[in-house]
Amino acid sequence: MWNPLALLIAAIIAATLAGCAAPAAPAAMKLTRVAAARQAPVSVQVRVTRPATYKTQAVVAAYTSADIDHVVLAVYRAGGATAVTTLTRSAASLATIVTISNLRAGTAYEVRATAYADAAETTVISDATGCATTFTTPSVATVEGVSAVDDAAVTLVALALKLKDTTFAGSAAFTLSFDSTFADADAIDQVRVRLVAVGGDGSETEKIRTTYDLASVNAGQTLSVGQLRSGTTYRAYADGLRSADGTTASDPTKSTVTFTTSTVVNGQADDAVGTLTLPLAL
Numbered sequence: 001m002w003n004p005l006a007l008l009i010a011a012i013i014a015a016t017l018a019g020c021a022a023p024a025a026p027a028a029m030k031l032t033r034v035a036a037a038r039q040a041p042v043s044v045q046v047r048v049t050r051p052a053t054y055k056t057q058a059v060v061a062a063y064t065s066a067d068i069d070h071v072v073l074a075v076y077r078a079g080g081a082t083a084v085t086t087l088t089r090s091a092a093s094l095a096t097i098v099t100i101s102n103l104r105a106g107t108a109y110e111v112r113a114t115a116y117a118d119a120a121e122t123t124v125i126s127d128a129t130g131c132a133t134t135f136t137t138p139s140v141a142t143v144e145g146v147s148a149v150d151d152a153a154v155t156l157v158a159l160a161l162k163l164k165d166t167t168f169a170g171s172a173a174f175t176l177s178f179d180s181t182f183a184d185a186d187a188i189d190q191v192r193v194r195l196v197a198v199g200g201d202g203s204e205t206e207k208i209r210t211t212y213d214l215a216s217v218n219a220g221q222t223l224s225v226g227q228l229r230s231g232t233t234y235r236a237y238a239d240g241l242r243s244a245d246g247t248t249a250s251d252p253t254k255s256t257v258t259f260t261t262s263t264v265v266n267g268q269a270d271d272a273v274g275t276l277t278l279p280l281a282l
Helices: 004-021 180-184
Strands: 042-048 070-077 085-090 098-100 108-116 132-136 141-143 146-148 155-161 170-178 190-198 204-213 222-228 233-242 256-260 275-280
Touching (some): 108 155, 132 155, 170 233, 190 222, 204 222, 204 233, 233 275
Parallel strands (some): 042 155, 170 275
Antiparallel strands (some): 070 085, 070 108, 108 132, 141 146, 170 222, 190 204, 233 256
8 A cells, every 4th residue: 555655755755866866067167268468559750840940139040850860769658757668760760650569558658859960969959848749559449358459550649849949159269469568567477368248339248257377378379268149249358467466457448359250050160250369468
């Protein structure tokens, strides 16, 4: 005789045993695609700004692209003090777009340009300001869970290169000429050379004052002065000094020479006035 309760209990036990013996179904594996590290390049095009032909006051011309030997491009992270990369461009290749690689995507950078007039980089002719620009590299795009940047979509950055005004290398040299009466002067033991700028109204503003011991200054010796302005009238005086009492024995109306610097600005030695005779007369 079958006992319904016993049959039910037996069925439950059998089902339980069967569940323990069967292997568990494997859980679904979740695959994660790791984004590859990508770098965002940027292209920079240098453009030399066209300067004004002349600056007012002393007629000072500006450097032009013809004065450039090469340009150094330095790239900085925004706010950074150390360049992350530098490139050198010759004057002939400035018009060619240059691509800077190995930059991080979606990152702010600054590129600065420095122009040199010589290969040894002793003369900087670019302005301290106006030769930098900021840019941000392209941000990454997520495609099917993978981060990537389109390397073909290179950012183009225009960089204006501002050049300095041309410096004037004005200089003059003086040959001392001793008047015949100078040998008869007593107690003169120093020679003072004074250079003054002469204004349009005849006023004089002293620029240079140098004193030499008479024993170290001979007739025919050349004395040089520099840092002269272009298109400016100067007057040089030679003073014969008595160091004992500080008085001047020379005649300022005779011991002088006046000259005007050139308005042609080359920034080279040919800006020199030349050698002038500076008499020392009593």
